[in-house]
Amino acid sequence: MMGDILFLAHRVPYPPDRGDKIRSFHMLRHLARHGRVHLAAFADDPRDMDRPELAPFTASRAIVRRTKSQALAGLQALATGRPLSLTGFDDAGIRRAVRDVLAREDIETIFVFSSQMAQYVPAEPNARVVMDFVDMDSAKFAAYADAAKGPMRWMLVREARLLQDYEATVAARADASLFVSEAEAGLFRRTTGAQRVHAIENGIDTAHFDPTSDFERPEAGSQLIVFTGQMDYRPNIEAVTWFAEEILPGVQATHPGAEFAIVGRNPSDAVKALADRDGVIVTGEVADVRGWLSAAAVVVAPLKLARGIQNKVLEAMAMARPVVASAAAAEGIDHKGTIAVGASVADMVEAVTRLLSERETADRLGRGARARVIARYGWDARLAPLDALLGLPQNLGQAA
Secondary structure, eight states, rough: OOEEEEEEESSOOSOOSSSSHHHHHHHHHHHHTTOOOEEEEESSGGGGOOOOOGGOOOOOEEEEEEOOHHHHHHHHHHHOOOHHHHHHOOHHHHHHHHHHHHHHHEEEEEEESSSSGGSSSSSSOOSSEEEEEOOHHHHHHHHHHHHHOOHHHHHHHHHHHHHHHHHHHHHHHHSSSEEHHHHHHHHHHHEEEEHHEEEEEOOOOTTTTTSSSHHHOOOOOOOOEESSSSSTSSHHHHHHHHHIIHHHHHHHHHOOOOOEEEOOOOOOHHHHHHTTSEEEEEEESOOOOHHHHOOOSEEEHHHHHOSSSSSHHHHHHHHOEEEEEHHHTTTTTOTOOOSESSSHHHHHHHHHHHHHHHHHHHHHHHHHHHHHOOOOOOOHHHHHHHHHHOOOOOOSSSOO
């Protein structure tokens, strides 16, 4: 066993139904096997203010509703010379909660999930600090800047520069810095010169994401193409827009009955507008994404900008569905050829069309994908390097 752990998260790590919350939940659950965990986190959704499902994994919880507007955070960023990523999550309530836990409990380890929360670590912490950056966010903003113009480009270049400086400072203070893939970890080392940087990959709960398990299946046609994700997130918005506007028409030229379902909460206005196109369905939030994955003839991940390991791809693989992913979405996943990868519109059209036409090929690819995920991406195996970093005994229980 280890001493008490303070777990700082930019979103409540439950329910594990989006990329960051999936990783943070499994990190928290894993750490709770080794010590008492005190959670301090923001809630974007009022439903997250009280999540009793976290009780078995936490000794205490301090949850603060995040209500600061983007405009106010932007003004504070300009006034203070700080990145918007930090001012957007700067909150007196969280500061009080962290101060109270550190004063009340004997905290041995501070586990920081996402760089926005590193601002709450004391200047001279009397505890080990583990910083889970997940992805290199500054590189994401730099990529956004490359495609932007005018004032927006200036803002994004500023954000990338300031955030990279901040990330380097945080990593220099941390006892260990974590990233979701070796590609991200390597990029961070090369860019910042940081030491003590490690890759801790995402896993997948293959018992939950099992095509034979019990879940409700929607009524759908036999040529359903599915994308899943948080639909107010810019890379997801760009991905489904690209697919609906440029790839789907090419698929429908061969398969006129093909439909494209965009499955995920909080669809932006741009995403909702795609439902006006022939064969496009926008579901909004669904109770269980497994039903839509199960109904899919093909699952697509046409992201132009993707960092680390895409949980949406692992979930589809675990559900034994044939997957067609962009090169960016496939990067970091050790799939051994069990998903199709396309680098262009023509590549994506050809791959989706072929899988819709050749059902045996599609089924064989899906079965291979599930077998690969089971062999490679169970959570216990993925988090074992974290135990080694912390000097902890391994295999304290099993998680799929």
